[in-house]
Amino acid sequence: MPTAAQWGHPWKRSVRRVVTLLAVVAFMALSSIGMAQSASAETTPSGSPTSTDAASAPTSSTEPAYDNTISGNLRNAGVPIAGVTIKVQSESGGFQGSGTTNDRGIWRVGVPDRGTYTVELDVSTLPEGVSLAEGQENPRTVTFGGTSSVSTLFLLGEGIVTQTTSFWNQLADRVLAGLSFGLLLALAAVGLSLIFGTTGLTNFAHGEMVTLGAVSAYGFSVAGLPIFLAIVLAVIVGGVWGYVQDAGLWKPLRKRGMGLIPMMIVSIGLALTMRYVIQLLFGTDTKQLPGANSPTLVFGPFSITQNNLNSLLVSLVVIVLLGFLLLRTRIGKATRAVSDNPALAAASGIDVDRVIRIAWVIGSAVAALAGILWAYYRPGINFNMGQQILLLIFAGVVLGGLGTVFGALVGSVIVGLFVEVSTIWLVADLKYVGALLIMILVLLFRPQGILGRKERVG
Secondary structure (H helix, E strand, C coil), X not given: CCCHHHHCCCHHHHHXXXXXXXXXXXXXXXXHHHHHHHHHHHHCCCCCCCCXXXXXXXXXXXXXXXCXXXXXXXXXXXXXXXXXXXXXXXXXXXXXXXXXXXXXXXXXXXXXXXXXXXXXXXXXXXXXXXXXXXXXXXXXEEECCCCCEEECCCCECCCCCCCCCCHXXXXXXXXXXXXXXXXXXXXXXXXXXXXXXXXXXXXXXXHHHHHHHHHHHHHHHHCCCCHHHHHHXXXXXXXXXXXXXXXXXXHHHHHCCCCHHHHHHHHHHHHHHHHHHHHHXXXXXXXXXXXXXXXXXXXXXXXXXHHHHHHHHHHHHHHHHHHHHHHHCHHHHHHHHHHHCHHHHHHCXXXXXXXXXXXXXXXXXXXXXXXXXXXXXXXXXXXCHHHHHHHHHHHHHHHHCCCCHHHHHHHHHHHHHHHHHHHHCCCHHHHHHHHHHHHHHHHHXXXXXXXXXXXXXX
């Protein structure tokens, strides 16, 4: 077993140099976000509608530009219908807008918030001899889910038969989407579980580390870097931030003997600070990474977007690598030893502080990667996107078993599957509530989680 002196070798000097260099890179990424904000403010006049190409539908010239949109395509026997008015009103009645189909039959209306809206086709603007198909609901209600856009179609003509997807095809699609979402959650949950296992800290700032990854990737892409390189640098920024956090905040607090409850409260304060610093630099608008819109691929009864498939494969590969790291390498075995019993690990010659530092770096890096994949899954980047899935990350960790990395994987996949499959029966706004309810029910019968072990209390 290596001694404490061997664990704390002169590698520290080289690490400090690397960290300094990467801190400069992170500063450049955040600076590029600020420059992007200034550039967008100069090129887009306040209150003016967003520009549209020939394939997009204009909104009312008096309406301000909004990032959230409701859209559709109007055709009769395959022929686009132009000049038809679509009216949109918020559920509360505080917003009213309208759009007109262009020469390709496409219409789009910007709305201020993601909520529930009433959409009505003005039948008086339909061409003579054209009417809504039998059974078409008009007006109808549409509700935003986790994305910034929603579409609805009005069918025209007589004898139209609405094509419906069978239950089994819907189930296959939702299972595949749930697996992709679950593995994405697992990336973030594994990082949270690593940190909890080695330090006992419940880190409420973990959601902001997810956001930091997506925002950093956006900053590097705005600076002109290829998206692949931007993603790699964003993951590095996440790892550097984990190193800085532990070296500058958590290690000093541990040395002072601060209890876990006060440290948890500190993490809540850190989360709020990070969230609103990101909001200050990034803004409140939802922005897209390059390639956010991807084609849908069909594999027999399954269909999945290219981005979701990429997310599934990347998450799977990274999780397998993390499993190999924990099971087959010295640092992985040391991490598990510290997680089991820090005092005994220290007595065995393991540098506990070094192991904790490495856990912070790895946990923060994979959280940053999860944020990038989450930005493609939604799709879109927002200053509070990590906060939106923080409870689901905690649910995956608790469901699988606190402090167990593989338990976090299993719990997150279960949560992801339930969230997506439940949309077959539940409205989109309730799918996260259902996942948390499942966690509560499981813990009533198995308080230690699926892969956790029982502990004696008292």
